[in-house]
Amino acid sequence: xxxxxxxxxxxxxxxxxxxxxxxxxxxxxxxxxxxxxxxxxxxxxxxxxxxxxxxxxxxxxxxxxxxxxxxxxxxxxxxxxxxxxxxxxxxxxxxxxxxxxxxxxxxxxxxxxxxxxxxxxxxxxxxxxxxxxxxxxxxxxxxxxxxxxxxxxxxxxxxxxxxxxxxxxxxxxxxxxxxxxxxxxxxxxxxxxxxxxxxxxxxxxxxxxxxxxxxxxxxxxxxxxxxxxxxxxxxxxxxxxxxxxxxxxxxxxxxxxxxxxxxxxxxxxxxxxxxxxxxxxxxxxxxxxxxxxxxxxxxxxxxxxxxxxxxxxxxxxxxxxxxxxxxxxxxxxxxxxxxxxxxxxxxxxxxxxxxxxxxxxxxxxxxxxxxxxxxxxxxxxxx
Amino acid sequence: xxxxxxxxxxxxxxxxxxxxxxxxxxxxxxxxxxxxxxxxxxxxxxxxxxxxxxxxxxxxxxxxxxxxxxxxxxxxxxxxxxxxxxxxxxxxxxxxxxxxxxxxxxxxxxxxxxxxxxxxxxxxxxxxxxxxxxxxxxxxxxxxxxxxxxxxxxxxxxxxxxxxxxxxxxxxxxxxxxxxxxxxxxxx
Numbered sequence: 001x002x003x004x005x006x007x008x009x010x011x012x013x014x015x016x017x018x019x020x021x022x023x024x025x026x027x028x029x030x031x032x033x034x035x036x037x038x039x040x041x042x043x044x045x046x047x048x049x050x051x052x053x054x055x056x057x058x059x060x061x062x063x064x065x066x067x068x069x070x071x072x073x074x075x076x077x078x079x080x081x082x083x084x085x086x087x088x089x090x091x092x093x094x095x096x097x098x099x100x101x102x103x104x105x106x107x108x109x110x111x112x113x114x115x116x117x118x119x120x121x122x123x124x125x126x127x128x129x130x131x132x133x134x135x136x137x138x139x140x141x142x143x144x145x146x147x148x149x150x151x152x153x154x155x156x157x158x159x160x161x162x163x164x165x166x167x168x169x170x171x172x173x174x175x176x177x178x179x180x181x182x183x184x185x186x187x188x189x190x191x192x193x194x195x196x197x198x199x200x201x202x203x204x205x206x207x208x209x210x211x212x213x214x215x216x217x218x219x220x221x222x223x224x225x226x227x228x229x230x231x232x233x234x235x236x237x238x239x240x241x242x243x244x245x246x247x248x249x250x251x252x253x254x255x256x257x258x259x260x261x262x263x264x265x266x267x268x269x270x271x272x273x274x275x276x277x278x279x280x281x282x283x284x285x286x287x288x289x290x291x292x293x294x295x296x297x298x299x300x301x302x303x304x305x306x307x308x309x310x311x312x313x314x315x316x317x318x319x320x321x322x323x324x325x326x327x328x329x330x331x332x333x334x335x336x337x338x339x340x341x342x343x344x345x346x347x348x349x350x351x352x353x354x355x356x357x358x359x360x361x362x363x364x365x366x367x368x369x370x371x372x373x374x375x376x377x378x379x380x381x382x383x
Numbered sequence: 384x385x386x387x388x389x390x391x392x393x394x395x396x397x398x399x400x401x402x403x404x405x406x407x408x409x410x411x412x413x414x415x416x417x418x419x420x421x422x423x424x425x426x427x428x429x430x431x432x433x434x435x436x437x438x439x440x441x442x443x444x445x446x447x448x449x450x451x452x453x454x455x456x457x458x459x460x461x462x463x464x465x466x467x468x469x470x471x472x473x474x475x476x477x478x479x480x481x482x483x484x485x486x487x488x489x490x491x492x493x494x495x496x497x498x499x500x501x502x503x504x505x506x507x508x509x510x511x512x513x514x515x516x517x518x519x520x521x522x523x524x525x526x527x528x529x530x531x532x533x534x535x536x537x538x539x540x541x542x543x544x545x546x547x548x549x550x551x552x553x554x555x556x557x558x559x560x561x562x563x564x565x566x567x568x569x570x571x
Binding site for chain 1: 425470471479502547
């Protein structure tokens, strides 16, 4: 009996359709590849006709996915897609959106699966949900940010590592993975899994940090409404504006910003672009976000950032002049990575599966295994 | 490897050979027909190697006839699907599964370094002969007349491909490389 006999045609058809969409291939192209009519591909994807073994291996290669990932039976069934319907349908690139949502879903399911296999528990932290008022929401965003900081014992200074904070102190399942560059991140809450966030690994770390803070606001105020953060955000409803204000305040508390700005200004009688770059580096956010924050707090005139850009200001050039490395250092290792490596150590995953889950090349995986697992990696079976 | 009609390589093993810098010579020294499935070659080509696409170092050994790429036949595909679709945690990745499927259906020796793959082979296919990358290096050491060249190949696989050295081979590698092992190191 073939393994395909034990898998629902509808399920495998759905996975094939998803893989085809992510690979941006047409049904016609797939049909030509395996030598069938387009209607056959339609029937396969609808679960009306089971795909044949040889067809499956060819389609997997064509879509750039492993057969393992197509057939893999997960013991954790999470469906986040319905939560994202509104966000997905609001854009014209549904394929990108759905691909990212399914990735978040896959990573979340993997996390839970690995935890169960390894006998590990996930410590979700209880945080109340807050209501966004229609009036005075800016002040509410500032207050909420300060309240969360206080609750976490963060004080008013820069946050050392928001990624660790989210995972360890707030119980958020955080994933950093390559997704379409137009998407900054995603957030969803599931009763079985808890809060999940996916941020784009191809974005600069400053943007990832901002995305985390932005999605954190959604977790705190509207956690049952899943969110996709787009680089070119079109919809500016109150929830999105609140989240951005929260992010600004959470990452750059007003009192600290005023204090630091005041110190510089009193010393030099001005606040130069160089100072702006240094302040941005202090908070590990972008220069633009920092400038906007200063504008927000009335410390610099509105339009300061646009004015700088018009004058030819270059962040890269400023960094070089100041002897700063391109970006702040990155030391965060997601919890999923640790789970995956532990599973590898116990021979529950192959090197290839580790590479696929972490979206890393084999040599990077080997380097990770070597440096993070060290000699414990060499537990060998007999023979 | 005298006596082996054909040897089928997993992706991990192939990457280790590529790291040696002399994969063709090692494969030639084996004296067998060396094959890899299309799934394995896809995995090797897809992942960069020393900052380059692996299709770079892979092409010479393919074009030089040192390695053949083969598709699975129907019987192997059925077994392959059974291995990739097995209930976790016993499911394998495409490269390993295709290597084992080929080895079982064509009575070939397989070269697999992966502990999970080797475990499943022992449990389900005890008749399948399994080698590891270092077995090939050992064979190469017996025919390679230039000890310096051999040491370079072994050190290359360890350093460039970060080849794992199992405890059973630690002393042998140390004897071969001597003090060079501490310079090569398993970690940087």
